[in-house]
Amino acid sequence: MDARTQKPARQVVELEVDGETIEATIAPHRLLVDVLRDACGRTSVKEGCESASCGACTVLVDDVPRLACITPAADVIGSKIRTAESLRSSDGRLHALQEAFIHHHAVQCGFCTPGMLMAGLALLEENSRPTEQEVRDAIAGNLCRCTGYVRIVRAILAAAQTLGARPERRLPEMAS
Amino acid sequence: MFPFHYHRPTAWPDAIQLLSRPGAVAKMGGCDVLTKYRRGQIRPESVVALHLLPAVGELRTSPAGVQIGAGVSLRQLVAAPSFRELWPEIAAVAAQVASPAIRSAATAVGNVAQGWEVSDLVPVFQVCGAELDVVGPGGERSLTVDDYARQPGTGALNPGEIIARLRLPARQQGFRIAYQRFALRDGFDLPLVSVAVGAVVTAQGFADVRVAAVGGQDMPSRCEAAEAALAGGGDAASLAQAASALAAWAKPPSDFRASGEYRRHLLGVLLSRALGTLRAQ
Ligand SMILES: Cc1cc2nc3c(=O)[nH]c(=O)nc-3n(C[C@H](O)[C@H](O)[C@H](O)COP(=O)(O)OP(=O)(O)OC[C@H]3O[C@@H](n4cnc5c(N)ncnc54)[C@H](O)[C@@H]3O)c2cc1C
Numbered sequence: 001m002d003a004r005t006q007k008p009a010r011q012v013v014e015l016e017v018d019g020e021t022i023e024a025t026i027a028p029h030r031l032l033v034d035v036l037r038d039a040c041g042r043t044s045v046k047e048g049c050e051s052a053s054c055g056a057c058t059v060l061v062d063d064v065p066r067l068a069c070i071t072p073a074a075d076v077i078g079s080k081i082r083t084a085e086s087l088r089s090s091d092g093r094l095h096a097l098q099e100a101f102i103h104h105h106a107v108q109c110g111f112c113t114p115g116m117l118m119a120g121l122a123l124l125e126e127n128s129r130p131t132e133q134e135v136r137d138a139i140a141g142n143l144c145r146c147t148g149y150v151r152i153v154r155a156i157l158a159a160a161q162t163l164g165a166r167p168e169r170r171l172p173e174m175a176s
Numbered sequence: 177m178f179p180f181h182y183h184r185p186t187a188w189p190d191a192i193q194l195l196s197r198p199g200a201v202a203k204m205g206g207c208d209v210l211t212k213y214r215r216g217q218i219r220p221e222s223v224v225a226l227h228l229l230p231a232v233g234e235l236r237t238s239p240a241g242v243q244i245g246a247g248v249s250l251r252q253l254v255a256a257p258s259f260r261e262l263w264p265e266i267a268a269v270a271a272q273v274a275s276p277a278i279r280s281a282a283t284a285v286g287n288v289a290q291g292w293e294v295s296d297l298v299p300v301f302q303v304c305g306a307e308l309d310v311v312g313p314g315g316e317r318s319l320t321v322d323d324y325a326r327q328p329g330t331g332a333l334n335p336g337e338i339i340a341r342l343r344l345p346a347r348q349q350g351f352r353i354a355y356q357r358f359a360l361r362d363g364f365d366l367p368l369v370s371v372a373v374g375a376v377v378t379a380q381g382f383a384d385v386r387v388a389a390v391g392g393q394d395m396p397s398r399c400e401a402a403e404a405a406l407a408g409g410g411d412a413a414s415l416a417q418a419a420s421a422l423a424a425w426a427k428p429p430s431d432f433r434a435s436g437e438y439r440r441h442l443l444g445v446l447l448s449r450a451l452g453t454l455r456a457q
């Protein structure tokens with residue numbers, strides 16, 4: 001079998017995206033960013049630099065931030081993928097992070113926003129009371145050409161406070 | 177985008193055979209290889225993912241030594257309490273690499289394997305005496321990270337060869353590491369220059385001193401002249417001598433980010449700082 005003369009065969013795969021199982025037919029070299037946008041309709045996932053340098057394509061794979069522009073879609077079969085589309089609840093309410101971004105004017109053109117939200121979400125799920133430096137470290141790989149970052153950092157800190165004040169988030173802390 | 181065959185072998189002999197074919201490249205986290213692909217710098221015939229191979233995800237820590245499997249990400253390394261306890265300095269350096277999303281894909285072995293001229297981890301591994309275990313068509317062999325890093329890219333590997341793990345030797349009593357880097361930005365920036373020092377620190381001074389630098393030569397390298405200057409134990413005069421020896425050894429390039437002269441100066445400053453923190457620890 002000569003690899004050079006054979007065209008890679010397409011395959012049908014199932015991906016779990018934002019809690020939904022989506023079937024897609026993909027060539028083996030397809031990257032997650034394209035599959036999420038084109039086959040799964042997740043256009044919140046942006047592609048800025050196309051090469052691991054801007055963070056616009058950040059999604060969560062099994063709760064961990066990953067860059068969809070350099071992740072083969074085949075590698076995340078069987079994993080739980082989350083995009084910014086998962087943030088809004090089914091009744092249309094925005095997530096506390098999204099509300100904080102609006103309230104603190106952390107969005108201008110909006111291109112970096114989905115990636116920022118997912119980087120922020122990954123942080124808050126691991127560390128419910130981050131310091132400002134921890135927020136800055138969490139979004140270090142996410143470039144924003146508009147806001148100057150200050151408002152984004154403020155929004156993530158504010159969301160941490162809001163989420164921390166909610167009873168369902170306080171219970172485990174009080175029990176421990 | 178150019179199509180490639182994507183193989184995800186689950187057995188070592190299959191992976192070795194797939195990688196022996198012309199036009200095949202190995203992929204672990206993909207931070208280097210897929211970035212190059214996306215920039216059109218490489219056009220692989222096939223990409224062979226290594227992350228499903230047996231035991232590549234294992235991180236074994238014991239006082240007799242540490243084995244970092246080729247699939248262990250920087251995120252996993254930094255999060256492992258047993259590793260942080262044995263090698264806190266390496267964990268601290270790894271925790272500062274790039275961003276959370278990069279660290280969750282990037283492997284420690286891949287950082288060495290990619291053979292970039294700039295790395296935060298390679299100089300630290302060089303001063304620890306880290307070794308790589310390699311498997312391939314010709315059997316198994318080991319080489320030091322220092323030897324691996326003598327050529328750019330994956331030049332030290334023969335076709336079909338795969339690095340199975342990185343090994344850190346048992347930590348000598350009193351052995352300490354200090355790492356100093358200089359980058360144009362605090363976050364998400366590769367260093368312009370950096371210096372790692374490893375030494376056994378006693379009340380009398382330093383012993384078994386190792387100095388490695390990034391940005392001084394084409395590849396991260398040990399600097400024998402600086403090590404020799406410190407061989408006598410590291411009194412105040414020898415510290416200054418070591419800093420000048422490192423600056424004299426360095427042949428850094430000049431570009432839009434900094435002149436070669438400035439980089440040479442920085443290397444001396446970083447070595448002095450690193451030696452200062454070793455003392456203070
Ligand atoms: C945006 C960005 C910022 C970065 N910033 C920093 C930084 O600040 N400091 C720093 O030190 N590093 C930095 N890096 C480098 C990063 O740490 C490495 O690219 C990463 O660790 C490589 O590991 P990987 O598993 O992703 O390798 P891959 O991309 O999968 O592989 C890298 C290369 O090594 C080969 N290879 C990988 N594993 C093996 C193996 N087991 N056997 C044989 N060959 C193998 C591959 O064929 C390929 O050529 C940065 C990288 C990016 C993309």
Ligand code: FES
Binds near residue numbers: 051053056070
């Ligand atoms: S598009 Fe993925 S990091 Fe820029």
Ligand code: FES
Binds near residue numbers: 107108111143144147
């Ligand atoms: S809001 Fe425009 S890039 Fe961030």
